[in-house]
Every structure is written in structure tokens, then in C-alpha cells.
Amino acid sequence: MAHLAIEGVSKSFGHTFAVSDFSLEVGDGELVCLLGPSGSGKSTLLRMIGGFERPTDGSIRIDARDVTTLPPERRPTGMVFQSHALWTHMDVFSNIAFGLKLRRLPKAEIRERVENALALVGLADYGKRAVTQLSGGQQQRVALARSLVLEPKILLLDEPFASLDQHLRERLREEVRDIQQRLGITTLFVTHGQDEALALADRIVVMRDGRTEQVAPPSVIYREPQTAFVAGFIGSMNFVESEIRDGICTHPLFSFSIPVADGPVMLAMRPEALTVRPASRSADAIVHRVTDFGMHKIVDIDLADGTRLKAMVAPGDMIRAGMTVAPSCSGFFAFRDNALIHQSAAAQAAAPMQPLYTA
Incomplete structure (x- = not known):
């Protein structure tokens, strides 16, 4: 196990900053997900930790040792890429053994470690297979075994399941989490999939434009988003613009007491916090579509x-497209200039992390 400390790290390409003044500490055996949209700096940060990019500013320390300027082969890290990065002219055994051979380990030790790594990822009898004979999921297991066989202190995973289908992604992420917990290896996992982050992480780092928006355990990220960006990125969220006057939200459908200064407000409400009932007044709202999950x-x-x-x-609800309805809300968040200014008690207490639908 290992402790990772990232302090004030920035990375610029010309006049553009991919990562800006980023700091984070990852504890022994912790699995942290870097979550954010494309271009948020997740992969660049991971590559700097692995030594594939050098920071413009800041430092990276592993177990108090400064590794900021060390090349990848001199760092106690192992990286698994989205593209697998396997050598197709080698069989599975040779792919996994390659790094051990560079270290000039005895043949018997290499064989033992490779066989143990293959068993760990569920490919015990696949050593002599050609890489091209493997499925995408099997190739990703080989890539994982190739990193683990080197016994790194820190495992780095850069969207390793992005090219796989949904069911395979779900199965592999469960396997990776089981392996990570069994080995107790400190791990950073880059993803833009909120479901992966919620399922895998001890903590989630939500990134935006190279900076940190929020760092917290999955349940806190979902139930207590500190910015409107985090609220909208994790799970599904409804946003409604309104005004506060004398401590009351003036929206015609959602008149809440919000004890903050008067001014514009962005209301945010989870779909599970909304109740829908038929209404006779056409000014309320119209059902556009109903999707059955x-x-x-x-x-x-x-x-x-x-x-x-x-x-x-509920699945038996009789609401239909075209109906006039009156929505009401049991819990909400209020944001101003992206920052959380108020949260109703029900928003924190009632909001589940699942299901994460994509309708």
C-alpha cells in the first residue's frame, strides 16, 4: 500500500492549462475516482502521476518520496490504458512477463508471478493464447495483469472499460474492485461515467476545466453537491431558474422558503423528489413523454x-403523454453563481444514489 500526495500541480500546453493548481491526498489502499467530462484534465493528471507527462508546476510524492521528475519506469506505479496497449505479436504470457524480463528476474520467478497474475484476473489457462484471439474484456484483464505483476504501489486506470459494452463494463468493474480490495492497492481510476464512479470509489473527485469542483464519498457527492455543476453531473437533475424575494422563491410551481438574500436563484430537484398529479389547469405543465424502465x-x-x-x-402510475399535470417537490437545492446557498432537509435525507437512468 502507498500514500499519494499531489500538491499544487498544473500542466499547460502553450497558453492553455489542462490542469490548474490541483491538490489531492490519497490514502493507503484507497480507491479514488477522477470524474468529469471530456477535457476536464482527468487523464492528463493521471499521466502526470504515472510519469508520462511532466507537471508545469507543483509536486507529486509517493510515500513522501518526490517522483515529480522521474520517468515512468522508475516510479512505483502501474498504468492500465483505455486502448489496452498490448503487443499483438506476443502471446498473453509474454505480454505480462515483459516488464519482469526487463528487470532481469529469474525465469522461475517470472513464471510464478505471471501465473499468479493470470489467476488473479481469471485467466489462469490463457498464457499461450494470442492476444488477437481474446475478447475485449479478456484483453483488458491481460492489461490489468501486466500492471499488477510488477507489484506497483499505486495502480492507475485510465477509462479502462470505455470501449466495452455496458454489461461487460459492469462485470469488469466489480472484478477490479474485488481485486483492488483483496490486494489493498492504492488506486486512481479515471472515468466520465457517473455509474462507474459511484459503484467503485471510496471518494470521488469531480473535475471541471482542470480544477476540483468537489471531493467526497459517493453518497455525499450525490446528496450534498456543493456546486450546480456537480449537482447536474452526478445523477439526473432538474434545474429551474427563479428569483428570491423576501426569503420566498417566486416560481409559480415551486414557492419555497429560502432564507438567503434576495436575487436570482437556480433551483435543482432530483426526479425522485418530484411528485406528479393530474391537474385541470392548462397553465401548470404538460406531459411530453413517459419512458418505462x-x-x-x-x-x-x-x-x-x-x-x-x-x-x-411508480411503474403502475397512470400518467400519460399529453396530460396536464401539477408537479410538486419534496426536496431541493438552491444555487447562485454555481455555489450552493441552501439545501432543504428532504433533499439530503431522501435522495438515493440509484437508479442512474439516462432518459
């Missing part, structure tokens, strides 16, 4: 001002 339905609702909301209802 089996365990629940998602109702798309068009408001008079053009805003579209999503509400989660």
Missing part, C-alpha cells in the same frame, strides 16, 4: 416557460 417510469414534463422537467413515478 421496468422498476420505475420517467415522466418528461414541459412547463409554460419552455423548461423541461423529469419526474420518477
Whole structure:
């Protein structure tokens, strides 16, 4: 196990900063997910930790040792890339053994370690297979074994499942989490998939434009987002613009007491916090679409001002497209200039992390 300390790290390409003044500490055996949209600096940061990019500013320390300027082969890290990066002219055994041979280890030790690594990733009898004979998921297991066989202190995973189908991604991420916990290896996992981050991480680092938006455990990230960006990026969220006057939100459908200074406000409400009931007044809202996900339905609702909301209802609910409805909310967040200014008690207490639908 190992402790990782990133202090004030920045990386610029010309006049553009991919990562800006980033700091983070990762504890022994912790699995931290770097989560954010494309271009947020996740992979650049991971490559700097692995030694494939050199920071413009700042330092990176592993177990108190400064590794900022060390090349990848001199760092106690192992990296698994999205593209697998396997050598197709070698069989599975040779791919995994390659790094050990560079270290000039005895043949018997190499064989033992490779066989142990293959067993660890569930490919015990695949050593003589050609890489081209493997499925995408099997290739990713080989890439993982090739990193683990070197016994790194820190494992770096750069969107390793992005090219795989949904069911395979889910299975492999469970396997990776089991292996990580079994070995107790400190791990950083880059993803833009919120479901992967919520399923895998001890803590999530939400990144935006090379900076940190919020760092917290998955349940806190979901239930207590500190910025509007985090609220919208994790799970599904409805946003409604309004005003506060004398401590009251003036939106015609959502008149909440919000004890902050008067001014503009962005209301944020989870679909599971919205209740939908039929209404006779056409000014309320119109159901645009109902999508059945089996365990629940998602109702798309068009408001008079053009805003579209999503509400989660029970699978047996009789709401239909074209109906006039009156939505109400049991819990909400209020943001101003991207920062959280108020959160109702129900928003924190009632919001589950699942399901993460994509309707």
C-alpha cells in the first residue's frame, strides 16, 4: 500500500492549462475516482502521476518520496490504458512477463508471478493464447495483469472499460474492485461515467476545466453537491431558474422558503423528489413523454416557460403523454453563481444514489 500526495500541480500546453493548481491526498489502499467530462484534465493528471507527462508546476510524492521528475519506469506505479496497449505479436504470457524480463528476474520467478497474475484476473489457462484471439474484456484483464505483476504501489486506470459494452463494463468493474480490495492497492481510476464512479470509489473527485469542483464519498457527492455543476453531473437533475424575494422563491410551481438574500436563484430537484398529479389547469405543465424502465417510469414534463422537467413515478402510475399535470417537490437545492446557498432537509435525507437512468 502507498500514500499519494499531489500538491499544487498544473500542466499547460502553450497558453492553455489542462490542469490548474490541483491538490489531492490519497490514502493507503484507497480507491479514488477522477470524474468529469471530456477535457476536464482527468487523464492528463493521471499521466502526470504515472510519469508520462511532466507537471508545469507543483509536486507529486509517493510515500513522501518526490517522483515529480522521474520517468515512468522508475516510479512505483502501474498504468492500465483505455486502448489496452498490448503487443499483438506476443502471446498473453509474454505480454505480462515483459516488464519482469526487463528487470532481469529469474525465469522461475517470472513464471510464478505471471501465473499468479493470470489467476488473479481469471485467466489462469490463457498464457499461450494470442492476444488477437481474446475478447475485449479478456484483453483488458491481460492489461490489468501486466500492471499488477510488477507489484506497483499505486495502480492507475485510465477509462479502462470505455470501449466495452455496458454489461461487460459492469462485470469488469466489480472484478477490479474485488481485486483492488483483496490486494489493498492504492488506486486512481479515471472515468466520465457517473455509474462507474459511484459503484467503485471510496471518494470521488469531480473535475471541471482542470480544477476540483468537489471531493467526497459517493453518497455525499450525490446528496450534498456543493456546486450546480456537480449537482447536474452526478445523477439526473432538474434545474429551474427563479428569483428570491423576501426569503420566498417566486416560481409559480415551486414557492419555497429560502432564507438567503434576495436575487436570482437556480433551483435543482432530483426526479425522485418530484411528485406528479393530474391537474385541470392548462397553465401548470404538460406531459411530453413517459419512458418505462421496468422498476420505475420517467415522466418528461414541459412547463409554460419552455423548461423541461423529469419526474420518477411508480411503474403502475397512470400518467400519460399529453396530460396536464401539477408537479410538486419534496426536496431541493438552491444555487447562485454555481455555489450552493441552501439545501432543504428532504433533499439530503431522501435522495438515493440509484437508479442512474439516462432518459
